[in-house]
Amino acid sequence: MPKTAAKEAHMEATGFTPYKEKKGEEYMNENQRNHFRSILLNWKRELMEEVDRTMSHMKDEAANFPDPADRASQEEEFSLELRTRDRERKLIKKIDSTIELIDSDDYGYCDTCGVEIGIRRLEARPTATLCVDCKTLAEIKEKQIGG
Template sequence: MSQTDYQDLAHYHLKKGEEFMNEEQIKHFKNKLNIWRDQLVSDAESTINHIQEDSTQVADINDRATLEEEFALELRTRDRERKLIAKIDKTLHIIEIGDYGYCKTCGTEIALIRLEARPTADECIDCKTIAEKREV
């Protein structure tokens, strides 16, 4: 499942007068994160199988170079996803301790629309924007 497919999962629909990060919202985001994590782990396992199956001797040196480059690209992608899995695990921990949905910098609520787009977000858009400007 690609990031785009993941984002197409059911979005949480805010109900009028609903409390921020209530039990239903927490359940929704926890489920969303677990599905995403499971898919990333599955993709990593399929990459391992693919590399093991396709790494047989290739007679032509050009074919071998192409195959090795494909493997390198897949491994770089999986390394980024490994880091994302760690971030998802951290976010699931934040849910468990009751701090999910609040900016780690200023403590304000992170907009639900932002959490839908990036469920691992740990800063509100204002703090993230300031942090990114400092990085430049």
């Protein structure tokens, strides 16, 4: 499933409703900030619930298998879950710093050039800090350096 389709399915499943801009509405006004704060807090809550489920699962499933192959399989499963949770822990930190940006009225503007990132881009990636153009340039530079 393409990233955008997966993101749309995620947003639909979480009750996300796209923001409907009003004609002449100021960018990143209080309603828009509240909209994104809500999206981010719901996302964080979901991630925290997943962490709790993982911890419960690992406690419930932790067994000292006498068979080395079974023990190795369980350790590999736990290792994969822990790597996933570590990525999610980093994402939770990014969500928290994004909420701080909203609270300080610095949300929604490109870190590089200062232009508006845009409502739709932020709905697709609420933690975005670059506009599409600057993100595209950063990816091109990354490919040139890395390739």
